[in-house]
Amino acid sequence: MNQAQALYHLQTIDLAISEHQFRLAEIEKRLGQNDKVIIAETALQHAEDVLIPWQRQARDLELEIKSVSEQAETLERSMFTSTGSSPKELQDMQDKVASLKRRRAKLEDDLLEAMIEIEQGEAAREKAAQALELARKEWAEEQAALSTEKETLQQELSELNAQRQEALKAVSEEGLAIYETLRKSKRGHAVSELEGNMCKTCGVSQTSTVVQQVRQGHNLVFCASCGRILVQL
Template identity: 35%
Template sequence: MNQPEALYRLQEVDLDLLRSQKRVKEIALVLANDEVLQAAQSDVKAAQNELSPLRNHLRQLEDEIEVNEDKTRTTDQQLYSGNVKNPKELQDMQQEIESLKRWHDELETNLLETMLSVEEAESRLNQAEGRLRAVADSRGEEHRQLLEEQTALQAHIEQAKQRRQHVLKEVAPENLKIYSTMRVRKQNQPVAVMSGNTCSICGVAQTFAIEREVRQGVKLVSCSNCERILVSL
């Protein structure tokens, strides 16, 4: 994936997030005057806020364990390959392996503790959502539908945030800075698809030179009119 494509994917996720967050606010306004409902919603939100960082920490620990195991395996192979003859180097490698194994044991312990915490937090979230559904049932069909939509949107927002973190790994820091700056000036759409040789947002046809550079995807190329970053899909 080239940089223009990565930025376009990032924009799609950001626009999805904005739409979902806007709708959540609209639903919140409709439900704002119901104190019992608000309390149940707050419990769900608190449970979600507790669970989300625990899940993130769990993924981080899993990644750290994978890196640790790869490093241990590589060092172990080097140690017994016969290529290293220096006794001091061999001793250092043995000590490094022992250190990595100790760290692996600590990571495994943390992983198990975090898994238990995640299970407990998931249980609290399920209970809070159950109470919220019970309150919703007493508020009539309209509120029930709104709450179902809100719950689905909140889950969708969390998934979108995770997708955003994944896409960010594909974006160079300097290009992310450009994207973020332009996003303010371009109504959250700093990237435009080039359809044929035309900017899909402002409708202006590009020169042959610009069209060629956009299709190559080697660098960021701006629309000659609206100055958005052009991408060829």
């Protein structure tokens, strides 16, 4: 293996290491991130906030209907049992009973409206509760899958680092310095394969002298166009 080939091998490992690190960073970001669950919790809370006032109102209306009904009944009873009342007093009582009954009819209408709202509100709450349950289930599954993937990646990464140490043994100090500098400016791709007489990365043809030097592999040879180290595999 010549220097260019040794550096190409190192590059293959370094690219894999970068990919692993990138994916691990992505996973780190998503672990513990439960936006969908929070949105579903908020939706359920909202459904309850809409429903609860109607339930309270229905209870109040029921109590009031009961009270109005009792008042009307008591009044009617006393009308039939009272003996000493004047016609004027009886008329007043009758008017009062009629008024109470009108009031009860209005309250019953309101109660019916509240019951319809409650029915709709309960359906909405049920739907929101189911959506929350699903979001929690999916979140748990996703977190478990991400944790497993993270473990695998970490294991692979430590293997890659060991491979890198091994690959470095075939690399000269000078070669490594050139490689590291190029790697920074060329997005990780410091070494390019020679394909025929062409640099595979930038596609530019090289002179026959360059091609020959690359094949001999005595020294590092650079692409005339992109400046990468050329390698013949």
